Amino acid sequence: MNSTRAIAVITEILETNETNHFGSIHDFCIELAEYAARKGFLFYVTSLTIYTGNERLGYIWKNNSWVKTPVPEAGCIYNRIHSRKTEHSPNFQEFLQHLQNNHIPIFNERFLNKWEVYQCLSSYEYLCPFLPETKMFTSKQTLEQFLAEYETVFIKPIHGSQGKKIFRIQKKEGHFLLDYSTFSVEKEQIYPSVSALFLALKERINQPVIIQQGIPLQTYKNRPVDFRLLCHRVNESKWKVTSLVARVASEENFVSNAARGGELFHMNEMLKELYEPSTSTWQKKFLKELSLEIAAILSASTAGLYGEFGIDLALDTCGKSWVIEVNTKPSKNLDMAFSAKRIRPSAKAIIDYCTYLINQKEEEFS
Numbered sequence: 318m319n320s321t322r323a324i325a326v327i328t329e330i331l332e333t334n335e336t337n338h339f340g341s342i343h344d345f346c347i348e349l350a351e352y353a354a355r356k357g358f359l360f361y362v363t364s365l366t367i368y369t370g371n372e373r374l375g376y377i378w379k380n381n382s383w384v385k386t387p388v389p390e391a392g393c394i395y396n397r398i399h400s401r402k403t404e405h406s407p408n409f410q411e412f413l414q415h416l417q418n419n420h421i422p423i424f425n426e427r428f429l430n431k432w433e434v435y436q437c438l439s440s441y442e443y444l445c446p447f448l449p450e451t452k453m454f455t456s457k458q459t460l461e462q463f464l465a466e467y468e469t470v471f472i473k474p475i476h477g478s479q480g481k482k483i484f485r486i487q488k489k490e491g492h493f494l495l496d497y498s499t500f501s502v503e504k505e506q507i508y509p510s511v512s513a514l515f516l517a518l519k520e521r522i523n524q525p526v527i528i529q530q531g532i533p534l535q536t537y538k539n540r541p542v543d544f545r546l547l548c549h550r551v552n553e554s555k556w557k558v559t560s561l562v563a564r565v566a567s568e569e570n571f572v573s574n575a576a577r578g579g580e581l582f583h584m585n586e587m588l589k590e591l592y593e594p595s596t597s598t599w600q601k602k603f604l605k606e607l608s609l610e611i612a613a614i615l616s617a618s619t620a621g622l623y624g625e626f627g628i629d630l631a632l633d634t635c636g637k638s639w640v641i642e643v644n645t646k647p648s649k650n651l652d653m654a655f656s657a658k659r660i661r662p663s664a665k666a667i668i669d670y671c672t673y674l675i676n677q678k679e680e681e682f683s
Contacts, residue, residue: 323359324349324671325375325391327423328398330364337376337383342397345649348664349395350378356672361388365403369412392675394423395624395667397646401428401476420682422674424550425645426621430475431527434643437618438611447607447640454528457515464488464511469531474524484518485531497521532639535591535632537582541566542591543631543641544584546608549666550624552673556612558605559662563587596636604630607638615643624670625663 326346331338339346339362346362353360361375362383368375375388394416403409404427416423435451438444452459454472463470464486472484487494493514495506508514534541547560561584584604588597608628616623627647631639649663 322357322675323361323389323391324353324393324395324668324675325360325368325388326362326395326397327364327368328362329400329403330362330367330376337385339376340399342649345661345664347378348660349668352660352665352668353671354378356668358668358672358675359389360668361386361391363388365398365408365412369408369415390419391421392678393671394421395671396423396425396427399646404428420678422622422678424622424624424670424674426623427645428476429615429619429643429645431473431477431642432475432525433619434615435527437615438640440618441614444610444614444640447638449530449532449639449641451527451529454522454526457511459528460515460518461511463528463530464493467530469533471529471531472518472522472526473529474526476524484521486514487531532631532641533634535634535636537563537565537587537590540568541631542587543629544587544604545647546604546628546630547647547663548608548612548626548628549663550612550616550670551666554613556609556616557666558608559666561601561605591632592636600632600636600638603638607640611640611643625667 326339326342326349328339328342331340350360359377361377363373363375367373367385373388373390374385376383376385377388378384398404398409413423413426415421432451432453435448439448439451450463450466452463453475454460460470468488470486470488472486474482477483483497485496487496491509493508493511495508495514495517506517508517534543536542542563542565545560545562545564546558548556549559550556563582563584563586565580565582565587567579584601585597588600591597592600607630608626611628612626615626623645625645625647627644629641629644631641633639
């Protein structure tokens with residue numbers, strides 16, 4: 318088999334005697350395999366262990382099941398490794414070096430953390446009005462500064478995902494309310510002073526975090542709303558939006574992530590609930606333009622190749638747009654157009670971009 322006509326996904330694979338599973342992207346990989354076959358490519362799913370072992374192995378979709386088999390070198394690799402620790406391991410760095418030596422493109426090479434995303438975007442002056450003020454949280458003075466200026470403040474791990482381990486601080490008369498997105502028992506706690514609050518946070522924080530301006534978000538049934546726009550790369554400079562959903566936080570939580578009980582809605586339906594028809598049309602258009610601009614800037618300004626971003630945007634109570642977060646390994650469970658018989662636009666976009674990269678490489682070395 319000609320290695321330049323193979324496309325691979327590298328991820329974590331749970332292997333047992335009875336079955337194999339690719340975690341949260343398992344069903345998505347079936348769509349990738351079926352669309353790749355239509356395009357004339359061999360497609361397989363592999364892991365760092367079985368790809369770099371004595372015999373290169375992968376899973377091929379055959380007769381409605383995944384079959385483990387020897388595979389050729391991939392012509393392009395889509396990185397869906399979910400562990401930051403794995404991405405920093407010597408084995409993964411050796412793997413990247415092998416790909417580079419053999420001119421094999423890999424995209425979504427690594428996670429981008431929240432702080433480096435903010436630093437990149439805030440260096441573009443015209444984007445600054447859409448970015449909540451953000452700093453690394455390193456001192457009580459920083460906490461005092463933010464609480465003096467904003468009624469609500471968030472503290473987020475720079476390497477966090479799925480809405481986990483986020484603190485919300487609300488300023489009330491004479492005290493501060495602290496809420497945590499993953500408290501299991503008592504949620505809201507009260508502190509009489511910034512000093513007491515800082516000490517409580519210091520005890521609980523064991524990783525780098527940012528402190529961020531809280532935005533008075535638009536709500537639906539008194540629950541905060543935000544929007545996830547999935548952006549995929551078409552070629553060197555063009556991006557497109559493949560999925561748009563609205564997310565509404567559960568009544569028990571202040572984050573909207575599906576992993577934390579958030580509810581999904583079609584973006585069009587939610588905007589029509591919130592605004593007049595002409596305003597909802599304009600808001601959707603602007604959110605799409607903003608997400609595409611962010612995708613283009615990040616891909617152009619960051620080392621490595623990126624073909625996909627999940628961009629979380631929100632509207633405040635005045636209708637102004639805000640950038641909440643950018644995800645480099647976005648969830649595949651947020652596409653409301655998905656059905657068992659249909660290949661999602663996001664799956665087609667991944668294979669189309671792999672095709673572009675392989676064709677580009679073949680032209681360069683022909």
